[in-house]
Amino acid sequence: QVQLQESGPGLVKPSQTLSLTCTVSGGSITTNYYYWSWIRQPPGKGLEWMGAIAYSGSTYYSPSLKSRTSISRDTSKNQFTLQLSSVTPEDTAVYYCARDTSGDFLNMPYDYWGQGTQVTVSS
Numbered sequence: 001q002v003q004l005q006e007s008g009p010g011l012v013k014p015s016q017t018l019s020l021t022c023t024v025s026g027g028s029i030t031t032n033y034y035y036w037s038w039i040r041q042p043p044g045k046g047l048e049w050m051g052a053i054a055y056s057g058s059t060y061y062s063p064s065l066k067s068r069t070s071i072s073r074d075t076s077k078n079q080f081t082l083q084l085s086s087v088t089p090e091d092t093a094v095y096y097c098a099r100d101t102s103g104d105f106l107n108m109p110y111d112y113w114g115q116g117t118q119v120t121v122s123s
Contacts, residue, residue, distance in 0.1 A: 004114035012091075012121050016082040018084040019111050022097030022114060029078055030055050035100035037110070038071065038082045040093040041067050048093075049105050060105060087121045093119050 008020035012069070029036055037052040052060040053071045061069050065084070073080040084091060095117050098110040 002112045004099065004112055006083050006095060006097050006114045006117040008095075008117060008119070010118055010120060012087055012119060013123055014088055014121055015086055016117060018087050018091065018121070019067060020082045020095055020097075020117065020119070024078045024080075024099075027099075028075075029053075029080060030075055033103075035060075035103045035105075036073075036106065037098050037100045037108075039096045039098060039108070039110075040045070040091075041116075042090070042093040047096075047108065049108060050082065050084075050120075051103060052071070052100060052103075054103065060103075068094050087106060089121045092119065092121045 003025045005023045012018045035052045035054050038050040039047050041047050051069050051071050053059050059071050068085045070083040097114045099112040101111050102109045
C-alpha cells in the first residue's frame with residue numbers, strides 16, 4: 001500500500017516562497033513509470049494540477065504556474081518537494097501530492113493521494 005504525506009508550514013506571508021514536502025512510503029518514487037504530482041484546491045474552486053516529477057527525475061509544470069514553481073526530489077528520503085515563489089492570497093488552498101499512473105496530467109490519473117494540507121497566504 002502506497003502512502004503519501006504532505007508536510008510544511010500552514011501559513012505563508014505574501015511574496016514569500018511556499019515549500020511543501022511529500023513523503024512517500026510503500027513504494028519508491030523512482031519506480032518506472034510513475035509520476036508524482038502536486039495538485040491544489042483553492043476554497044470554493046476545483047482541483048488544479050501544478051506540476052509533477054517523473055520516476056526519471058524529469059519535471060513538468062502547469063504553464064500558468066511554471067514561472068513560480070519548482071519541483072525536486074530526494075531519492076534517499078523518498079520525498080519530493082514543491083516550491084512556489086512570490087505567493088499571494090490567491091495561492092491559499094489545500095495542497096495535495098499524488099501518484100500519477102500515466103503522465104496524462106490534465107486528466108489527473110491518480111491512484112494514491114496524500115490527505116492534503118491547508119496553506120494560507122496572509123500577512
